[in-house]
Amino acid sequence: MTRPDATVDGLDVSAYRIPTDEPESDGTYEWDSTTIVVVEARAGGRTGLGYTYGEAATGKLIEDKLQEVVLGLDAMDVGAAWLAMGAAIRNAGRPGVGMMAVSAVDIALWDLKARLLDVPLVDLLPAARRQVPIYSSGGFCSYSMERLQEQLEGWVADGIPRVKMKVSREPERDPARLDVARKTIGEKTELFVDANGALTRKDALHWAYRFCGEWGVSWFEEPVSSADLEGLRLIRDRGPAGMDTAAGEYGYVLADFRNLLECVDCLQADVTRCGGITGLLQVGGLAAAHQLDVSGHCAPQVSAHALCAIHRLRHLEYFHDHVRIESMLFEGALLPSGGELRPDRSRPGLGLEVKTADAEPYRIR
Numbered sequence: 424m425t426r427p428d429a430t431v432d433g434l435d436v437s438a439y440r441i442p443t444d445e446p447e448s449d450g451t452y453e454w455d456s457t458t459i460v461v462v463e464a465r466a467g468g469r470t471g472l473g474y475t476y477g478e479a480a481t482g483k484l485i486e487d488k489l490q491e492v493v494l495g496l497d498a499m500d501v502g503a504a505w506l507a508m509g510a511a512i513r514n515a516g517r518p519g520v521g522m523m524a525v526s527a528v529d530i531a532l533w534d535l536k537a538r539l540l541d542v543p544l545v546d547l548l549p550a551a552r553r554q555v556p557i558y559s560s561g562g563f564c565s566y567s568m569e570r571l572q573e574q575l576e577g578w579v580a581d582g583i584p585r586v587k588m589k590v591s592r593e594p595e596r597d598p599a600r601l602d603v604a605r606k607t608i609g610e611k612t613e614l615f616v617d618a619n620g621a622l623t624r625k626d627a628l629h630w631a632y633r634f635c636g637e638w639g640v641s642w643f644e645e646p647v648s649s650a651d652l653e654g655l656r657l658i659r660d661r662g663p664a665g666m667d668t669a670a671g672e673y674g675y676v677l678a679d680f681r682n683l684l685e686c687v688d689c690l691q692a693d694v695t696r697c698g699g700i701t702g703l704l705q706v707g708g709l710a711a712a713h714q715l716d717v718s719g720h721c722a723p724q725v726s727a728h729a730l731c732a733i734h735r736l737r738h739l740e741y742f743h744d745h746v747r748i749e750s751m752l753f754e755g756a757l758l759p760s761g762g763e764l765r766p767d768r769s770r771p772g773l774g775l776e777v778k779t780a781d782a783e784p785y786r787i788r
């Protein structure tokens with residue numbers, strides 16, 4: 424194989440706002456649409472695709488600060504591009520939207536490199552596995568009991584062995600919701616909950632014992648705000664032994680993950696926020712050095728490839744909104760089988776193409 428001689432000669436950004444299929448809420452947020460920012464990076468006649476779930480302003484930041492940094496770089500030098508992008512947004516603000524912008528471009532550059540080499544993206548990474556275990560996620564606080572039950576039944580019918588629902592928006596409603604959930608999924612399916620940081624420390628500790636003891640919940644995500652590191656550590660250390668405390672979806676820079684290492688049982692990371700695939704690989708190394716598993720947060724089509732390279736991988740969140748959006752917008756979207764997502768090794772890169780005509784009605788940038 425000869426080394427492709429290709430410089431990045433195009434970086435296009437678009438954004439699409441997709442209405443949810445019904446109003447959604449969790450412990451601390453309500454929404455009726457989700458915006459995805461899509462980056463297409465070009466070199467040598469090939470196009471790489473990346474994306475992040477962020478506001479359209481993320482796309483403007485890419486155009487204003489990252490485009491000029493990436494254009495003209497050797498398409499093989501993804502790490503160099505990542506460092507240059509990080510330097511370029513220092514004053515604009517690296518954590519948050521800044522790193523979401525970097526993530527989308529980094530993913531597009533990895534996809535581009537794989538396509539130039541004509542290999543599936545997973546084969547370009549230090550993959551340690553061929554498939555990624557998933558858990559299905561939704562169970563919004565805004566759902567009726569009937570809708571909650573219907574969604575859970577669908578996941579169990581699809582052979583998903585673990586499911587997650589939102590809690591703690593109106594804690595007094597949770598016992599009835601959890602009764603329905605456990606009854607619907609049976610005893611064998613693992614039940615996870617996510618409070619999205621809604622509870623105080625004392626309330627979170629109280630609910631940790633109830634969730635675990637009464638409904639067999641084995642995963643309590645963001646029981647308190649993930650900014651409350653001491654609170655997370657309190658729940659991790661004083662909560663029930665049969666339940667893991669998890670956080671990390673708002674980790675942007677590596678220091679965010681370092682700060683969580685002594686506060687969680689399992690470290691979450693979102694490839695579309697934490698600096699893309701380059702950033703995720705660093706998080707994987709950090710977690711391994713601290714004997715922690717990593718759980719991937721959302722964006723299943725990128726995560727299916729990227730998480731194969733995380734040696735201490737627990738699972739991936741197969742999130743209702745993103746599953747729906749990615750199958751609407753991308754041709755080649757993977758479907759789970761046996762509770763796992765398996766990258767398609769017959770297609771180069773991520774194996775995704777934007778369904779341009781289907782996406783167009785939702786375009787906002």
Ligand SMILES: [Mg+2]
Binds near residue numbers: 644
């Ligand atoms: Mg969460």
